[in-house]
Amino acid sequence: MNGPDYKIKQLSIFSENKPGRIAAVAKAMKEECINILAFSIAEGAGYGVIRVIVDSPVRALERLQRDGFVVRFTDVLAVEMADRPGGLYDLTEMLSEAGVNIEYAYGYRNEPFAVLIIRVEDTDEGMKKILAHGAKLLDVKHFQPDAGC
Amino acid sequence: MACWNPNIEMMSKEDLDILQLKLLKELVDRAYDRSPLYRERMDEKGVKPDDIMTLDDLSKLPFMSKKDLRDYQPERLFMAGKRDIIRYHASSGTTGKPTIVGYTKKDIETWSESLARALTSAGLGADDIVQVANTYGLFTGGLGFHYAAEKIGAAVVPASTGNTDRQLQMINDLGVTVMAATPSYMIYVGEVAEKMGIDLRKSTLKTGLLGGEPWSDKMRERIQSQFGVRGINCFGASELYGPSWTECDEQCGIHIWRDIAIFEIIDPKTGDKASPGERGELVITMLQKEAFPIIRYRMGDITVMDEEKCACGRSHPRMMRISGRVDDMLIIRGINVFPSQVEHCLHTNPEVGNEFQIVVDRKGALDDMLVKVELKPEAFTDNILELNALRERITSRLKNSLNVGAKVELVPTGSLPRFEGKARRVMDRRDI
Numbered sequence: 001m002n003g004p005d006y007k008i009k010q011l012s013i014f015s016e017n018k019p020g021r022i023a024a025v026a027k028a029m030k031e032e033c034i035n036i037l038a039f040s041i042a043e044g045a046g047y048g049v050i051r052v053i054v055d056s057p058v059r060a061l062e063r064l065q066r067d068g069f070v071v072r073f074t075d076v077l078a079v080e081m082a083d084r085p086g087g088l089y090d091l092t093e094m095l096s097e098a099g100v101n102i103e104y105a106y107g108y109r110n111e112p113f114a115v116l117i118i119r120v121e122d123t124d125e126g127m128k129k130i131l132a133h134g135a136k137l138l139d140v141k142h143f144q145p146d147a148g149c
Numbered sequence: 150m151a152c153w154n155p156n157i158e159m160m161s162k163e164d165l166d167i168l169q170l171k172l173l174k175e176l177v178d179r180a181y182d183r184s185p186l187y188r189e190r191m192d193e194k195g196v197k198p199d200d201i202m203t204l205d206d207l208s209k210l211p212f213m214s215k216k217d218l219r220d221y222q223p224e225r226l227f228m229a230g231k232r233d234i235i236r237y238h239a240s241s242g243t244t245g246k247p248t249i250v251g252y253t254k255k256d257i258e259t260w261s262e263s264l265a266r267a268l269t270s271a272g273l274g275a276d277d278i279v280q281v282a283n284t285y286g287l288f289t290g291g292l293g294f295h296y297a298a299e300k301i302g303a304a305v306v307p308a309s310t311g312n313t314d315r316q317l318q319m320i321n322d323l324g325v326t327v328m329a330a331t332p333s334y335m336i337y338v339g340e341v342a343e344k345m346g347i348d349l350r351k352s353t354l355k356t357g358l359l360g361g362e363p364w365s366d367k368m369r370e371r372i373q374s375q376f377g378v379r380g381i382n383c384f385g386a387s388e389l390y391g392p393s394w395t396e397c398d399e400q401c402g403i404h405i406w407r408d409i410a411i412f413e414i415i416d417p418k419t420g421d422k423a424s425p426g427e428r429g430e431l432v433i434t435m436l437q438k439e440a441f442p443i444i445r446y447r448m449g450d451i452t453v454m455d456e457e458k459c460a461c462g463r464s465h466p467r468m469m470r471i472s473g474r475v476d477d478m479l480i481i482r483g484i485n486v487f488p489s490q491v492e493h494c495l496h497t498n499p500e501v502g503n504e505f506q507i508v509v510d511r512k513g514a515l516d517d518m519l520v521k522v523e524l525k526p527e528a529f530t531d532n533i534l535e536l537n538a539l540r541e542r543i544t545s546r547l548k549n550s551l552n553v554g555a556k557v558e559l560v561p562t563g564s565l566p567r568f569e570g571k572a573r574r575v576m577d578r579r580d581i
Contacts, residue, residue, distance in 0.1 A: 014529045014561050104533075
């Protein structure tokens with residue numbers, strides 16, 4: 001078995017700003033019995049990028065492509081943070097000390113801790129810096145347990 | 150380089166001005182004298198033949214429209230009597246009932262002369278075998294190329310349209326070097342050849358005289374690379390004579406012989422002359438016509454003229470590709486916008502596809518134009534800043550080319566409506 005793999009395959013979906021687009025993505029995931037772990041939308045001018053972390057990224061990509069979505073994988077990192085007041089501050093302070101430049105981020109709660117999904121300019125470099133500063137990155141395996149419906 | 154009529158083709162601009170003015174004066178005299186309809190029109194506008202003293206005075210003359218040609222009896226319109234007419238043709242009637250056109254003996258000769266010069270300028274001559282795969286009959290395509298090809302001493306294969314297997318057999322058996330056809334038929338012939346296992350690139354066929362329908366440089370590239378046939382763009386219309394002008398070997402615009410015709414470009418809205426290099430509606434005056442008058446005839450086609458001397462040495466102006474029809478024109482905040490301009494501009498961005506849609510609204514007192522274009526899947530990035538930058542880039546290119554601002558929206562491939570045939574890409578929702 002290989003060592004830890006911290007590069008999380010996020011689905012980035014190009015979408016028009018029009019009603020029903022998110023529902024269409026969510027419905028496809030439901031039908032495929034794929035669990036959505038984290039989700040965010042970036043708003044452009046008249047269009048948006050839907051970003052999703054799922055438990056079966058390859059299957060999700062194939063299904064969305066079949067449905068005609070323009071979709072691709074983007075490598076992101078998932079950093080663990082303390083689920084208490086100040087948890088986000090501590091983490092972002094550390095990231096800034098480590099000199100990690102974040103393109104975008106979104107978070108979710110995953111008891112007993114919280115998770116910050118971040119996209120950095122250089123994933124390998126960011127990974128090294130974060131680990132060197134003692135933060136905990138979640139492994140791909142964390143997102144892909146043997147899911148089943 | 151070969152020249153069919155070097156005296157005229159290589160004439161200096163100054164001498165051409167003099168010749169053109171002389172021919173214009175004669176034409177206006179002739180029309181005023183012999184065409185009751187055109188005389189009436191001139192009288193209505195208060196202009197007499199003597200008012201035409203310079204080439205600029207052309208703008209004093211009334212326009213003619215397709216409707217004029219269609220609605221009037223030949224006796225009211227024609228400048229020549231029945232006795233002098235030696236042939237009739239008819240327009241294909243794509244925009245209404247066909248227009249009947251008459252020719253005197255000299256009209257037929259002038260027509261062939263114009264096209265003979267053109268074919269020679271495209272590098273054709275007595276060694277060529279020209280297969281005319283345009284319809285022979287009321288349509289001018291067949292006989293037009295037939296007469297001109299014979300005039301330059303080429304051999305003519307009057308194949309007319311259809312029976313593609315036989316067309317290919319003729320090319321092979323006779324060693325045909327040139328085919329006159331519509332661009333779409335040329336492509337069809339190429340596809341049939343491929344199916345039959347014939348590689349046209351290895352055949353004797355080297356040149357296609359292509360016209361009679363709108364086509365693009367993209368189609369030309371395909372015809373040239375896939376079939377090894379040099380595509381020469383041709384222009385004409387039955388009201389004018391028929392196919393009368395082509396590109397020269399340089400393939401950079403269609404040479405319009407100044408002793409045969411004056412091609413003006415006007416603003417279709419105001420009727421005023423467009424600035425040099427500006428796109429607008431094509432207005433044609435046929436200088437040597439004896440039977441069927443064409444004076445300031447509004448073609449409804451949108452194009453632009455290049456007055457610069459061509460690399461081939463000829464100073465006769467060149468007409469660039471027709472990019473649309475006046476009927477498709479939009480007026481956005483007072484500026485004329487053609488969907489074809491939008492299309493052309495979008496094509497310069499490799500990140501977006503061919504499909505697009507224009508949506509026009511009125512917001513308050515102002516027109517608001519939105520251009521939706523499909524982002525190619527491979528150009529999609531998760532980085533919204535890059536997407537926004539691409540959108541900005543397209544927006545500014547559109548603004549530069551249209552002279553009016555438009556919003557741009559990137560949409561996923563496959564999300565815009567697809568149309569069979571002529572695309573209806575404009576949604577004008579203005580309630581004026």
